[in-house]
Amino acid sequence: MTVRLPMASTAVEACQWTVTALARHAPATISVLLQVHDRLRCVAATGSWQVFSTVPPKTGIVGRVYASGETAVVPDVADDPDYIPVRPDVIAEVCVPVRDPAGRPIGVLDLQWCVPADLAPWRDTAERLAARLGARIVALGGPPAESRSEKLLRHATALTAASTEWDLFTAAIAAARDVSTLSAAVLLLAGPDGPRLGAPTAAPGEFESRIRAELAEAGPAALDRLISRAHRHGVGYTLGEAGHPPVPDHRPLAGAGVRTLVAVPVGPPDDHGGVLLVADERLLRPDPTTVNLLELLAGQAWSCLDRLRTVARLREQANSDPLTGLGHTGPFGRRIAGATPGRTALLAIDVDGFKSVNDTYGHQAGDRVLVRLARALEGALRQGDELYRIGGDEFVAVIEVNRPDEAVRIAERLAEEARRIGRTISVGVALPRPGESPELTLRRADQALYAVKRQGRDGVRLAAA
Incomplete structure (x- = not known):
């Protein structure tokens, strides 16, 4: 491994080679989990019917080792309350932190034994391999970045967990910015009292605040046109080509300095739907995959919004007399x-x-x-x-x-x-x-x-x- 690791071209490849090499000599279930966003993600594994794709940072023996930075040698997993079963015949576990050259944990190397083994030399071997693996991962740019589909899944979970419309709008806007990598997102929603701007993120940037101010100044008729355009014609996005004027409906956005725009309809227009506007000051060309992910995000946001409104209606019905509307x-x-x-x-x-x-x-x-x-x-x-x-x-x-x-x-x-x-x-x-x-x-x-x-x-x- 000392010879081969320098030839790895990606962090995932380095982890896979480490697991494969260990598997030739150790009759164990072997895995490498690296910190990706807020979880430990399994990036390489062998020797098991099934492994966990992701593990919360403080969950299980692997989470404990990552959080503490200390190796765990568990002679009998039945005696450790943190053990996460991955196969029925595991009897012992050795888990060591994978550190960067500065000594900070970036993941773990985990070995689970199904036959009796002398764990002390394997601990030494695993720690030495983990040190070389950590150095190579950092040399390659660190653990793999969270993919856009993984981001979408994480944000979809946050949308589902939102308990109020405000929380939902905030989560949807933050998700649109993160998934698209564009710098601003604004949600416009139709309603019985006219269109309105959805909740901003906790700390909107200067550009996003400028967009919101321009839209507010443009008035309800302009917002209605933006919503109607999205629902009439579907998703639209700029091509990143200079010298082409915006259509009249987009002039408030252009006035705020928008040069890149993705407009995604949210929900049906006749049921208080709206439009998600994701924008940037830079002249970019969003790729179709990004646009598709934003469509999925908008669909998830609408489903969650519809659920919140349905729950609110049911709660109101449960708490009020249907004839008079008074509490009962x-x-x-x-x-x-x-x-x-x-x-x-x-x-x-x-x-x-x-x-x-x-x-x-x-x-x-x-x-x-x-x-x-x-x-x-x-x-x-x-x-x-x-x-x-x-x-x-x-x-x-x-x-x-x-x-x-x-x-x-x-x-x-x-x-x-x-x-x-x-x-x-x-x-x-x-x-x-x-x-x-x-x-x-x-x-x-x-x-x-x-x-x-x-x-x-x-x-x-x-x-x-």
């Missing part, structure tokens, strides 16, 4: 669980004579009454007060007050608002006692409400403190 028992329970004794008042509300509306005019008429009343009661509450529908014609308002009489005044305002639209309500008011459960507070508010019912309805009653 689930969010109401969470809200009153945080009630402040002496401050958070519960107003139990019941619609007077509602059963007769359903019996006389039908359930559709009853539904209209509930929707109209819900809007009226919401309008009578203060900013920050919350109204929930917890039953057929039963509502609860949760309000913050300083004194019980303040809660009563708000309840009377609700009753007056109901009269204004031709209905009456009965309202029971209760404030939590120290140490009292929210359920007991609501029960006392209900008891006060039933007292109003017994006294002729259309009124307000405060439960005893």
